[in-house]
Amino acid sequence: MDARTKILQAALGLLAKGGAQELTQPRIAKAAGVRQSHLTYYFPTIHELLQAVAKYTLEAMVAETQVQQDPGRRAPSLLDAAIATAADKRRMRMVLGLVTTVDRESKMKPQMRAFLKEIRQGLTRLAQAGGLEGTTDQVAFLHAVVVGQGILQLARDNEEAREEARRILRMAVDFLRRKS
Amino acid sequence: MDARTKILQAALGLLAKGGAQELTQPRIAKAAGVRQSHLTYYFPTIHELLQAVAKYTLEAMVAETQVQQDPGRRAPSLLDAAIATAADKRRMRMVLGLVTTVDRESKMKPQMRAFLKEIRQGLTRLAQAGGLEGTTDQVAFLHAVVVGQGILQLARDNEEAREEARRILRMAVDFLRRKS
DNA sequence: AAAATACTGGTAATCCTACCAAAATGTTTG
DNA sequence: CAAACATTTTGGTAGGATTACCAGTATTTT
Secondary structure: OOHHHHHHHHHHHHHHHHOHHHOOHHHHHHHHOOOHHHHHHHOOOHHHHHHHHHHHHHHHHHHHHHHOOOOOOOOOOHHHHHHHHHHOHHHHHHHHHHHHHHHHOHHHHHHHHHHHHHHHHHHHHHHHHOOOOOOHHHHHHHHHHHHHHHHHHHHHOOHHHHHHHHHHHHHHHHHHHHHO | OOHHHHHHHHHHHHHHHHOHHHOOHHHHHHHHOOOHHHHHHHOOOHHHHHHHHHHHHHHHHHHHHHHOOOOOOOOOOHHHHHHHHHHOHHHHHHHHHHHHHHHHOHHHHHHHHHHHHHHHHHHHHHHHHOOOOOOHHHHHHHHHHHHHHHHHHHHHOOHHHHHHHHHHHHHHHHHHHHHO
């Protein structure tokens, strides 16, 4: 595999497993099985590396969202997809790491906005497959509830939080359904 | 002022202003006006320091929420409070840093759960003052939407995101009002 | 005054980023 | 094919930042 890709994959794995503070050259190099000096060859500065990781992570998240509506797989219900996403610790760590990185590296904001649009396009299709109209605000609403519940669930990390997430997401989807 | 408190306040300021990667001994020491070696006196390891900062931050956030419903101040409407909170970058950086820290330091989870309960008690009172019933699920719902919109707003950081947050939070509050 | 506590100044060890010269590998061109 | 060239990889290092110590001094408490 491409060394560059190996590096980005390893970085993404570290980000999903341990959060943004894992993203140092030595750790990524070890995880990717390449030399540290190799990292600066592909990404001359740590800034560039972080930006590349952020971009790669964004793309990975878009791809994952699209898999959920892959025609090959039986489409999960909108509610189930929302519950699963909010409960996915890896994904939520990616969100945390991404937002942290973007907040720090303001150069990335335009890219973040573009990729959020993509995420929401995927969400729109999911919503429409789930019988919703899929208006901008409906999708934004759903997005916020999933992210919010996901973050709060990661912070608490117990069964109570998981149950709450199921109830709240059901409320949200029902609300949007009635509103359509 | 107590040196320990000075240290924690300075750390909180750095966290709110620049995110979790600002939390190093030299920077905190400089911001607090104490020696670096002083930090290890009060907090022998950086772990203990981070945990103390997290705890202090949690307490500060609870306190801020309670100020919003201080009888001395004219109570802001529930919607205005939600919009202001989601738009408050400092607060959202605290949330990001906190959740990141707690996710890493699992010892802190019980504390995080306890403080989330406190936050929600404050939110419950706000909701009731805003004419809602204030049930557990209503509050949890509102909480999730505010956190989710806040995070997404921090990530995008433009007027479009701010407008969206206003619309979405209005939707959420209206929904809860109708449901009461 | 004695004991406990708080603070100072300095340092050793580690980690991290950025750089570089040279070797290995791959690609193009005469 | 072979030489010239470009790209990738290696191994090592300099310099800066950070954490964790420690011995000693100042300050407060008892």
